[in-house]
Amino acid sequence: MNRKMVTIDGNEAAAYIAHKTNEICAIYPITPSSNMGEHADAFSAQGRRNIWGTIPTVEAMQSEGGAAGAVHGALQTGALTTTFTASQGLLLMIPNMYKIAGELTATVFHVSARSLAAQALSIFGDHSDVMATRATGWAMLSANSVQEVMDMALIAQSSTLQTRIPFIHFFDGFRTSHEVLKIEQLNDDDIKGMIDDEWVIAHRKRGMNPNDPVLRGTAQNPDVYFQGRETVNPFYEATPEIVQKTMDRFARIAGRSYHLFDYYGAEDAERVIVIMGSGAEAVEETVDHMLAAGERVGLVKIRLFRPFSIKHFINALPASVKKIAVLDRTKEPGGAGEPMYQDVITAFAEAKSEAYYQFDEMPLIVGGRYGLSSKEFTPAMIKGIYDELIKDKPKNHFTIGIRDDVSFTSLDFDPEYHTSKPGNFRGLFYGLGSDGTVGANKNSIKIIGEGTDNYAQGYFVYDSKKSGSTTTSHLRFGKEKIRATYLIDKASFIACHQYELLDQFDILSNAEEGATFLLTSHLNKDEIWGALPRHYQKQIVDKKIKFYVIDAVTVAKETGMGSRINTIMQTCFFAISGIFPKDEAIAKIKEAIKKTYGNKGDVVVEKNYNAVDQSVSNLFQVDVPNTLNGSDVRRLIVPEAAPDFVQQVTAEIIAGRGDALPVSAMPIDGTWPTATTQWEKRNIALEVPVWEPDICIQCNKCALVCPHAAIRPKITTPDAFDNAPETIKHIGAKGREWEADSQYILQVAVEDCTGCNLCVEACPARDKTNLSRKAINMADQRPLRDSERINWDFFTDLPEVDRGNVKAGSVKGSQLLQPLFEFSGACVGCGETPYVKLASQLFGDRMVIANATGCSSIYGGNLPTTPWAKNNAGRGPTWNNSLFEDNA
Amino acid sequence: MGYRLTIDKHREHAIELMELLQDEIGSELVTAITSASQANEPEIFEQRARVKEMTDIVERLDTPLARQLLSVADNLVKKSVWIMGGDGWAYDIGFGGLDHVIASGKDVNILVLDTEVYSNTGGQKSKATPLGAVAKFAAAGKPSPKKDLGMIAMSYKNVYVASVAMGSNDGQTVRAFMEAEAYPGPSIIIAYSQCIAHGIDMTKGMNQQKLAVESAYWTLYRYNPLLAAAGKNPLLLDSKPPKTHVREYAMNEARFTILKRINPKMSDHYLEESDLAAKEKYDYYAKLAALSYDKA
C-alpha cells in the first residue's frame, strides 16, 4: 500500500494513530490537546474505523479526573482505551495513573506538553506537566516533530501491549501539536504490521469478566503492600529492550530508524547537548552548521525517558565526550537540579563501575533550563550553550533565552547567529484573527506541500485577545527536511495583511536582504511611498527590499468577496513569491478554489476566480526611490499619564518586546496591578456609535449591554461643561430625581469600542421623522478618533455620580455607576462580559473574586492589560484565578 | 469559599481584638461597629467611616494587639465575595465544589456565565449544552438535554437562585444581582450568555436572548428563600408564557442549523423535543410559582 504525504499538525498525527489503534477514547478538552479529542470525535462521527474494523467510541467526560477514571474502567474490562490531555488535565489524571501502572495495564495517553499554573497560568508548551508524572510508573516516550508524533504514537501503542507498562506519548504543546508539517502518513498495513493480534487478545483477556471472576484493587497492609509493589520490577527492566526492538521493527516497516537515545553529531565530539522534545530538532540543525565550521559537537536526543536505561544512554555517547549540557524544559524550584540533569548525573555515577562504561574520565556535566512556556529556542541560543561548554568552568543550572538579572543564571549568546540556508523560502504573514490570514496560509501550505516535492512547515502565532487579535504566520518551504522548530527571524518574504499593523509592529525588522514585501493599502502608486513611516522606508532601501502593494480591501469589495481579503492576499503571494512560475501558481489557486467551493455552485467558484484575476491585475511593484521622506514620529505605546509600571513593563509587552524584559521587571509572586486596559488603546472598531442627544430617552440600555464598558452615561451640573471640548455633547437630564438643569451625557470610548453594534441594537429610541435613525447610530471610527479621544478624557474627569443618589436596582440607575470592569479583550459582542461589568458597577468597590478558568479568566486576567479597575478612591475588585476544577 | 472563610474568621478575630481594646477605642464605637447591619450601600459607607475612626485610634496605640487588629480590621466592612465561571466549570468539572459551597449556607455569590459550551477552549459540549446542538465533542448533535442547575440549587431551599437573560428582561437581571448580593447566604445567578461558539450574528446577540425567553428555551425566574421565610412563595417566575416555537430561536444559530443540513430528520426530532421540553419546564415552574406558602 502506498503511503500518502499529508500536511497536518502534531495533534492530528497523534489522533490519527490513536483512533486507528483504540476502541474507546475518554476525552476532556484542554489547550493545546483539545484538537486530538476533537479529531477523534469527528473521525468517529464520519464513520472512520480502526484497524480492526470498528468505529471507536468517543466519550467526553466531566473532567480529566473523570476521563482517567473512565479510561481505568474501560481498560479493566479489556478495551483498548486512550485519552488526550495536557497540563492541569494531566495532573488530574495522576491518581488513576498510579493505579493503571500498578495494575500493569496497557494504554497510551497522548500528551501535548504544556506549562502548569504557578505564578500564572500559561497555555504554552514545556515539560512541566509530563515531568510531574515521572513517579507514576508510566513509560514516557517523546516525539520531537510532527512526523515523529505519528511514528512514536504507534511505537508507544505497540510497546505498551507488549510490555504491559502504560505509556505517555508526549510532544511539545503548540510547537509540535500545532505546527503544520508535510509528513508521511502511516497506512493500515504499517499499523497492523506493528501490532500483533495476540497482544490485543491477551489485553482483552486480562479484562475483568464475571465468567472468570477476579478481584483487583485490594486494600493491603504493612505485611504485604511493600512486596506487592516490588512485583513489577521485571516488567520495567524488560521495557527498554522491547521498545528498542519495536523501534527496529518500525524501521523495517516504515524506513525511519529510532533509538532509545539517538546520538547525532561528530564521532569525536567533545561537547554534547542532551535534550528531549522539539528543541532537539533545532539543536540538530545547529550541530550540522557547527560541524561544517569544524566544531566537534554532538547531541543526544532522549526518546524513552522512562524507564530510563542507563546502559543505553551511556553507550549512545561517543567516548570522546568531555562536557555535557543537559537541557530541561521545566523547572523544579528547590531541587538538586532539573529531572533530566539529575538522571544524567545518576547515570554516570552508576555506570562508572560497569563493563560497558567507555570513559577514561567522567565528563563535566551541567544543567540548564530553556523554553518554558514556549519561549523561543533558537540556533543562536544553542550556539551560546556550546560556546559556554568551551569554558573551563561552564555555568551550571543556567537559563538560556531570557535575561536573568536577579540570580544571574542566564547565558549570553549572539542573536545574530543564524543557520538558515539561502534558497529556502521563509515567509512571515501579519494579519488579524478575523481576516482569514491563517486559514489562507494553511491552504497555501497544503497546495505547496502536496503539489510539489517541497517540504513545507507552517506555524501560527496568536496573541490571546479574543477580539482584534493579531496573528503571525511563519511558513517555510524547501527541498530539504525542515528542522527549524523556532520562529522565522530572517524572512525572505513578508506580507502585511492589515495596513494598520505597520504601526503596531516593526514588520520589516525580520526581513533579510533582498526580501519581498507585500502590503495591502488603499494608497496608490504615487501616494504609498510618502505615507510609509521613515523607518520602513529606510529598511526597504537598506535591505534592497522588493516592495509590492495591492488594495485588497477594494478588490474584495468590487469582486463581491465582502470583507474577506484572504484569497486576494494569497493570490498575490503566489504571484510574486516565485515558489511556482506565476501562471502555474494561479492555476493551482484556482484548482484549490474549485475544491473548496465546488459544492456551492459555479457562481461562487466564478466569483472567486474573478477575485484571483483582479488581484493579479491590481498588484503593482513600487519603484523604490532613494528619498526617505516619511514621518518619523512613532506612536506612543501608552499615554504619558500611565503609571511607571505600565510604562516600563506593560507597554513593552504591548509593543511585542516582552521577550526582552529581564527577570527583575517581573512581579515576584504573580501579583499585577489592576486597571490597566485603559492604557491600551486598541482602536479595533471600524465603526463606533454616535449619540444623538435630542432623540435619546436616557434609558441607559446601551450602557448595560455594552460588553466593553465603552459607552457610558453621567449626570452632572451644567457648569461642568464650562471648559468642555468643542465637540462634546450633553443635554438636560430627564427624571425627577435630578436637580433642575442637571445635564446628561453619553460618551463613547471610540478607541476602546469594538464596534459590536449591541448598543445600537439595544437602543429603543427612534427619530420620529426617520425611523431607521436611532438615538445612537454607527459611523466610521477614523474621522472621530482624535476628537472623541479628547472628549473621552474630558468625560472621565467629570465627577462620578453620588452613589447614594441613584437607584442602583434599576437599569437606568445601575448604569450611572462606574464600571470597574472595562475594555476587556473579550470577543466582539460577547454575552458574558455585560453581566460581569454589571456586578462590578453594583458591588465593585468591595468585591473579592474567585474566577474559574474559562473565557472570563482570560479576558479578565490575560496580559498585557487587565480590565478589572479601580474607582477614584482606589477601591475596586480584587481578583484571582482559581483552578478550573477547584473554584470553591 | 476560602475567601469567605478568611473574611469571616478575620472579622471574628477583629471583633475579639476590639473588645480587648475596648477601653482605648471606646465601647460605643465598638458596639456600633459590631452591630452594624450594613444592609445597603449607605450603611456600608457609614461602617467604613466608623472603622476608619476606630483604626485611626488604634494606629496611635502602637501595641502588639493594636497591630494585630489593624491587620484584620478591613474585614469589619462588608465585602462581597464572588465566584465566577462558565458553564463548563459550574455544570461539569467544578460542580462538586459548587454544590458544596451552596450547601454550606455561607454568604457567597456565584455567577455562572452560561454559554452552553466550553467557550474558552473552542466550544466543546458541557452538560449545559442543549439537546440537538452541535458542539465540539458532539459533532452529531448532543443527544441529551441540558441539566437544570437552577432546580438543583433550589432543592437546598436556603439558596438564592436566579436565572437571567439581560437581552430579554434587563430590569429582572439588575434586580437579581441586587437580591443575590443582599441575600445573607449562598446565591447563584445563571446568566444566559451568547457566544461566538453559537454561530450567530453577534450584533443580534441580545435579540437571541429575547427569542430564547419567548419560546421558553430559557426561563427567567428568581427564587428567594427570604420570601419563604415571610410565608410567601419563594419562586417568582419572571418569564411570560411562551408564545413561539423553539425553532424561531434555534434557526438563527449555526449550532442548530448545522444539524439541519447534515441530518434533517434528527434535527427536526430534536427541535420538537426541545420545544416540548421547554413548554413542560415552563408549566412546571409556573405550577411551583403558584403554590401557596401561606402557613395559616
Ligand SMILES: Cc1ncc(C[n+]2csc(CCOP(=O)(O)OP(=O)(O)O)c2C)c(N)n1
Ligand atoms: C483541569 C483543567 N482541565 C481543562 C482545562 C482547560 N480549560 C480551560 S477553560 C476551559 C473551558 C471553560 O469553559 P466554561 O467553564 O464553560 O467557561 P467559558 O469559557 O464558556 O466562559 C477548559 C476546558 C483547565 N484549565 N483545567
Ligand code: SF4
Ligand atoms: S459598539 Fe459595542 S463595544 Fe462599542 S460602545 Fe456599542 S456596545 Fe460597546
Ligand code: SF4
Ligand atoms: S464567551 Fe465571550 S469571550 Fe468567550 S468565546 Fe464566547 S463571545 Fe468570546
